[in-house]
Amino acid sequence: MFLAFLPPQVQLLKEDAAIVLAQSIKRELIVTPLSQQAIGRSAAPEAIATAYVRQGTGKPILLLHGFDSSVLEFRYLLPLLAKKYETWGVDLLGFGFTERIRGIDYNPASIKAHLYSFWKLINRPLILIGTSMGGATAIDFVLDYPQAVEKLILINSVGFSGDFPVGKFLFPPFDYLAVEYWRQRKLQALFWDNFNPCQLIDAIRCASLHLDMPYWYEAMLSFMKSGGYGHLADKIPKINKPTLILWGDRDDTLSVNDATKFQRAIADSQLIWLKNCGHVPQLEQPEVLAGYIQDLN
Secondary structure, three states: OOOOOOOOOHHHHOHHHHHHHHHEEEEEEEEOOHHHOOOOOOOOEEEEEEEEEEEEOOOEEEEEEOOOOOHHHHHHHHHHHHHOOEEEEEEOOOOOOOOOOOOOOOOHHHHHHHHHHHHEEEEEEEEEEEEEHHHHHHHHHHHOOOOHHEEEEOOOOOOOOOOOOHHHOOOOHHHHHHHHHHHHHHHHHHHHHHOOHHHHHHHHHHHHHHOOOOHHHHHHHHHHHHOOOOOOHHHHOOOOOOOEEEEEEEOOOOOOOOHHHHHHHOOOEEEEEOOOOOOOOOOOOOHHHHHHHHHOO
């Protein structure tokens, strides 16, 4: 059974892995210090209904999704990791099925503040895993809250590229047109139903389901105007946690050269290339990815 905060289109999911994970998504009211930003609200800490998944027992792992995504991108990987670890996935502030509140600036700083408040549910040093933009979020988090992280895993991570520097200069109506372009780019594939396998259609539905959440436009616009994680590159050498870098050798979204940049910049790091894999190994090669993660000491 799906919880009521999920869009009605969740009923269209057909793939077992997608249905099982969607049915396991919960929401927790997370108190954050972000209420001071909210227009017309009191100074009391704002509780944000935060979407997350938790499976398994053992050492804690926390999965951070990519840009404009949700915990559903881990529908194959999370159950594999849960065989060995207490595995969490969370929808970052402004993304997925986590509540979006009007008046909050959706930027890396607010995402980090919200993530730290969520981490207090776990309240133990954990293995922090970030994919694509989630990798940048993980880097930003570990630099400010090293006590919360035991090890860091970056999967095709933003950090040296993949930010939104042009977003700072968008103004009406071009700002909304930019967001609408992104939305249509994702949704147009939904019309391929007669020409593609059901698994591909379900993948598109998973990737697009959260677009119908309230205030999606406003949060996306706010984040894009923030410029994203362009401030991180010079800070990456300050990471002092053991770091595993996993990178698809056929990544056509971020430069494969970024993988070696991470390896050179982070003193205690190891780079593993994922053969014949693109930008989203959590969907393309979940068993291979899980194997490398489970081999960690």
